[in-house]
Amino acid sequence: MTHALPMLCVWLVACAGCQSQMNLATQQEEYTITSTSKEVALGRKIARQVHVELPSVADDAVQQRVRAIGERIVAVCDRKELVYTFEVIEDPEMNAFSLPGGYVFVNRGLIDRAANDDELAAVIAHEVAHVTARHAVKRYESGLGMQLAQLAAVAARQGAAASGLGVGMRAAQLAYARQDELEADRLGVKYMKAAGFDPRGMLSFLKKLHEHTRQRNTAYLPRGVVRPQYALTHPYIPDRLRAVKETLYGVADYIDYLNAPN
Ligand SMILES: [Zn+2]
Numbered sequence: 005m006t007h008a009l010p011m012l013c014v015w016l017v018a019c020a021g022c023q024s025q026m027n028l029a030t031q032q033e034e035y036t037i038t039s040t041s042k043e044v045a046l047g048r049k050i051a052r053q054v055h056v057e058l059p060s061v062a063d064d065a066v067q068q069r070v071r072a073i074g075e076r077i078v079a080v081c082d083r084k085e086l087v088y089t090f091e092v093i094e095d096p097e098m099n100a101f102s103l104p105g106g107y108v109f110v111n112r113g114l115i116d117r118a119a120n121d122d123e124l125a126a127v128i129a130h131e132v133a134h135v136t137a138r139h140a141v142k143r144y145e146s147g148l149g150m151q152l153a154q155l156a157a158v159a160a161r162q163g164a165a166a167s168g169l170g171v172g173m174r175a176a177q178l179a180y181a182r183q184d185e186l187e188a189d190r191l192g193v194k195y196m197k198a199a200g201f202d203p204r205g206m207l208s209f210l211k212k213l214h215e216h217t218r219q220r221n222t223a224y225l226p227r228g229v230v231r232p233q234y235a236l237t238h239p240y241i242p243d244r245l246r247a248v249k250e251t252l253y254g255v256a257d258y259i260d261y262l263n264a265p266n
Contacts, residue, residue, distance in 0.1 A: 122205025
């Protein structure tokens with residue numbers, strides 16, 4: 005028993021700057037050194053640079069459509085203290101990404117391929133879920149998020165005078181861990197249902213993405229040309245399909261188990 009005490013002291017010292025808070029999305033008590041205001045400041049810094057580098061779609065109807073879907077999702081999400089922003093950027097690639105603090109970006113190329121509002125809501129709900137579950141912040145704190153820290157530093161240095169595709173392009177390529185992707189899908193389905201969208205939109209969109217990715221993989225790409233595509237930042241699509249089917253129907257297809265990677 006006696007050796008338990010020094011351990012406790014170390015932990016207390018190491019965590020002197022920590023705050024404990026309940027994460028409603030993950031339903032877990034979490035220790036964090038990043039307050040919400042710090043998180044928003046970090047996201048804002050990068051978002052500002054994304055705005056400089058990646059042009060916004062100059063179509064009010066499209067922006068309004070995405071904003072309206074986003075607001076319905078936010079109204080039922082687990083983290084309502086943030087001010088979320090939703091923005092469609094002019095990029096033909098099928099991609100979407102979010103930044104800490106509630107900044108959600110959707111590419112024009114993804115909107116063009118979404119069959120309806122339910123599929124669009126699936127993508128937006130998934131991105132909002134990354135924010136509510138604080139996935140990026142957790143990676144940032146664990147050291148896996150060096151990418152994010154570097155982005156923030158570069159964004160701060162570059163300011164509005166930056167040119168070329170630097171921070172924005174790299175922000176669009178931030179990837180999450182497999183368990184974060186599956187959690188964002190599960191939360192996304194929950195938010196879709198609560199907001200009155202058909203959660204099967206998550207399934208049909210993932211199938212579409214799977215097909216798109218397979219075609220992309222066989223298509224010729226000049227050496228060195230890498231564009232941020234959804235499949236890069238959101239891998240594990242077969243796993244995700246299975247997890248979403250289980251969430252929706254309680255069971256995945258038998259064929260999915262046969263095809264499951266070991
Ligand atoms: Zn994701």
